[in-house]
Amino acid sequence: MMRTHYCGSLTESQIDQTVTLCGWVHRRRDHGGVIFLDMRDRDGLVQVVIDPDTPEAFALADKSRSEFVLKITGRVRRRYAGTENANMVSGQIEVLGKEIEILATSETPPFPLNDEFVNVGEEIRLKYRFLDMRRPEMLQRMRFRSQVTSKIRTYLDKHGFLDVETPVLTRATPEGARDYLVPSRTQPGSFFALPQSPQLFKQLLMVSGFDRYYQIAKCFRDEDLRADRQPEFTQIDIETSFMSDEDIMNVTEGMAVELFDELMGIKFGPFPRMTYAEAMRRYASDKPDLRIPLELVDVADLLKDVDFKVFAGPANDPKGRVAALRVPKGNELSRGKIDEYTKFVGIYGARGLAYIKVNDTSKINNGVDGKESGLQSPIIKNISDAALQEIITRTGAQNGDLIFFGADKAKVVNDALGALRVRLGHDLNLLTCEWAPLWVVDFPMFEETDDGKWTSVHHPFTMPHGSVEDLKANPGSATSVAYDMVLNGTEIGGGSLRIYNLDMQKAVFEALGIGEEEAQEKFSFLLDALKYGAPPHGGLAFGLDRLVMLMTGATSIRDVIAFPKTKSAECLMTQAPAPVEQKQLRELGIRLREKAAEQPQQS
Structure with a gap:
C-alpha cells in the first residue's frame, strides 16, 4: 500500500503517529519560509506543514503547485491554538511533512478547484469533467x-x-419516448433497442x-x-x-x-x-409540492353566463376549466411583477392572466351601479355581485389578497396555474416546511x-x-x-x-x-x-x-452523475456522439443520407 490513511480521515486519534498520504495539492501557501500544503483526496482535506529543516522535502514542496499528485510521509500533530478549522474533519490536526515524492505534475487547470471556484460555465465543467469531479462538492x-x-x-x-440483471440489448417497445436503436451486424436490417x-x-x-x-x-x-x-x-x-x-x-x-x-x-x-383527481383539482399538478399552501379553486359554474367570452367559453366547454388562485397579501405585487407572471404563464399556453385585487371584502360589488367596489380589476364589471361574493367566499380571500384566474382548456389552465403556484410559493417565501412527501x-x-x-x-x-x-x-x-x-x-x-x-x-x-x-x-x-x-x-x-x-440540494441531475450528457445529449468530454468509419457502416448495411441543404427563405 502506498498510503496508510486518507487525508480527510485523519483526526486527533492519530496524533504522534507517522502516516503516509497520497493525494492532490488543493492549495499551496508559503508563510515566512514555512510551506503549507492543503492535501486532498476523496475523503477530504488535511493541512501539511513542511519546514526548511527537511531541505529535500522542502525543495519538493516548493516546486509543487495546485493539482500536483504527491506522496507525503510525516507525523500527525495538534494544530497550534487559534489555527484550528472547525469546518474540516481534520481541522484540529496537521501533518508535519518529512518526506515528499512528486508522483505527477499538473498543468494549470482551466478553472480553479478550490474555494475560488465561482461562475464556471457548465460547458467547460463538462468538457473537463475529470477535473470538475475533483472539487470537494462533487466528490461529496x-x-x-x-x-x-x-x-x-x-x-x-x-x-x-x-438482485437480477436484465438485458440491455432488447427490442423496441411503445413506452412513450423514442428508443435508442442499435443495428445488428448478424441480422442485417434489424435493430436492437436500448431499454x-x-x-x-x-x-x-x-x-x-x-x-x-x-x-x-x-x-x-x-x-x-x-x-x-x-x-x-x-x-x-x-x-x-x-x-x-x-x-x-x-x-x-x-x-x-x-x-x-x-x-x-x-x-x-x-x-x-x-388521488390524481384531487391533486389536479387542488394543485393543478400530478406531483404537487405540498410545502406551498396555495390551492386552486374551481369557479366555472359561477361564470357560465357572464358577458365575457374569455371566462364564459371555457366555463361552458366540457374540456375547459376556469380556476382561481388566491395569493395572500398579493396586493403588494407591483404591476410590473404581475406583467412578469403574465409572461411566465404564456410559456404554458395561457393567453393572459386575469386578476382581482381584494381591497375591502365588505364592499363586494362590480361598481356598475356607481357604488365604490372593494375589488380592483378590469374584469369585475363583467361579473355579477353574487358571483364575485361566491368567488371571495370559495377562495377565502381577505383584504390585501390578490386572486389570479386561469380560463382555457383544462390542460392549459393546469399547466399554467400549476407552474405559477410553484413560482409564487418560492418568490414569496411561502414554503411551510423543508420536506413534503406524498x-x-x-x-x-x-x-x-x-x-x-x-x-x-x-x-x-x-x-x-x-x-x-x-x-x-x-x-x-x-x-x-x-x-x-x-x-x-x-x-x-x-x-x-x-x-x-x-x-x-x-x-x-x-x-x-x-x-x-x-x-x-x-x-x-x-x-x-x-x-x-x-x-x-x-x-x-x-x-x-x-x-x-x-437529497444533496443540487439543481440538476447532471451534478449528481459522474459523466452526464448535455441538454443536446452530447458528451463534451469524449466528443460523443461522433461519426464512424464507412467500413463499420458497410458491415452493418447502413448508408447515411446527406441532409438536404436548407432553402433560402423567399422575401
Whole structure:
C-alpha cells in the first residue's frame, strides 16, 4: 500500500503517529519560509506543514503547485491554538511533512478547484469533467450517491428481494419516448433497442417465480432534455408478486423513510395519500409540492353566463376549466411583477392572466351601479355581485389578497396555474416546511391524443380498476392501480400493479388501438407468459438521479452523475456522439443520407 490513511480521515486519534498520504495539492501557501500544503483526496482535506529543516522535502514542496499528485510521509500533530478549522474533519490536526515524492505534475487547470471556484460555465465543467469531479462538492455528491445505493441494496436484501440483471440489448417497445436503436451486424436490417426500463423482463421474472426482484438499472430514452432528464439514467427497479398496491407502497415508503433517516437525520411520518383527481383539482399538478399552501379553486359554474367570452367559453366547454388562485397579501405585487407572471404563464399556453385585487371584502360589488367596489380589476364589471361574493367566499380571500384566474382548456389552465403556484410559493417565501412527501394514486388509465385516440398514461401493462367489461364500456373514465411517490413537487418513483390476466391485457391493447397481429408481433413473449400461470404482481421504479439531486440540494441531475450528457445529449468530454468509419457502416448495411441543404427563405 502506498498510503496508510486518507487525508480527510485523519483526526486527533492519530496524533504522534507517522502516516503516509497520497493525494492532490488543493492549495499551496508559503508563510515566512514555512510551506503549507492543503492535501486532498476523496475523503477530504488535511493541512501539511513542511519546514526548511527537511531541505529535500522542502525543495519538493516548493516546486509543487495546485493539482500536483504527491506522496507525503510525516507525523500527525495538534494544530497550534487559534489555527484550528472547525469546518474540516481534520481541522484540529496537521501533518508535519518529512518526506515528499512528486508522483505527477499538473498543468494549470482551466478553472480553479478550490474555494475560488465561482461562475464556471457548465460547458467547460463538462468538457473537463475529470477535473470538475475533483472539487470537494462533487466528490461529496458522488460519495453520497454511493451511500444511497448501498443503503438501498441493504434494505431490499433485508426484505427478501433478489438482485437480477436484465438485458440491455432488447427490442423496441411503445413506452412513450423514442428508443435508442442499435443495428445488428448478424441480422442485417434489424435493430436492437436500448431499454427505456426493464419493465417486460421484470414482469417475466415474476412469471418465472422469482417473487421479489430489484436492480439498479441503466435505462435509455431518446427525448428532449431538461434539468431533470438525461438520455441515459439510473433506475432503482423493483417488482414483487403476491403483494397488493398498499403492500408495495408500504415497503418502498419504508425504504425512503430509512434512507432519509440514516443518511440525513430527517424523520418522515406516514406519507399522505392523494388521488390524481384531487391533486389536479387542488394543485393543478400530478406531483404537487405540498410545502406551498396555495390551492386552486374551481369557479366555472359561477361564470357560465357572464358577458365575457374569455371566462364564459371555457366555463361552458366540457374540456375547459376556469380556476382561481388566491395569493395572500398579493396586493403588494407591483404591476410590473404581475406583467412578469403574465409572461411566465404564456410559456404554458395561457393567453393572459386575469386578476382581482381584494381591497375591502365588505364592499363586494362590480361598481356598475356607481357604488365604490372593494375589488380592483378590469374584469369585475363583467361579473355579477353574487358571483364575485361566491368567488371571495370559495377562495377565502381577505383584504390585501390578490386572486389570479386561469380560463382555457383544462390542460392549459393546469399547466399554467400549476407552474405559477410553484413560482409564487418560492418568490414569496411561502414554503411551510423543508420536506413534503406524498403518494399520488388512482391515475387515469388513458389520455386522449390530438387525433382522438387513447394512449397509456403510464404503460400498457398497468392494471385498471374494475373489470374487462368496465374498461371496454368506458375507457376514458378508467383509472389505474398506479401510484407515484412525490417529494417537494418532484416525482421520485412511480409504479403500479400489472396486468396478469390475458383477457384484460388484450382489452387494454384494444383500447390503445393495438390489434391482435401487432400485439403478437411486439409482445408475443409476454402474452405467451400470461398463458402459463402468471401471479398477481406489481412494482415501482425510483429515479436514482432525481432522488440524489433532491437529497444533496443540487439543481440538476447532471451534478449528481459522474459523466452526464448535455441538454443536446452530447458528451463534451469524449466528443460523443461522433461519426464512424464507412467500413463499420458497410458491415452493418447502413448508408447515411446527406441532409438536404436548407432553402433560402423567399422575401
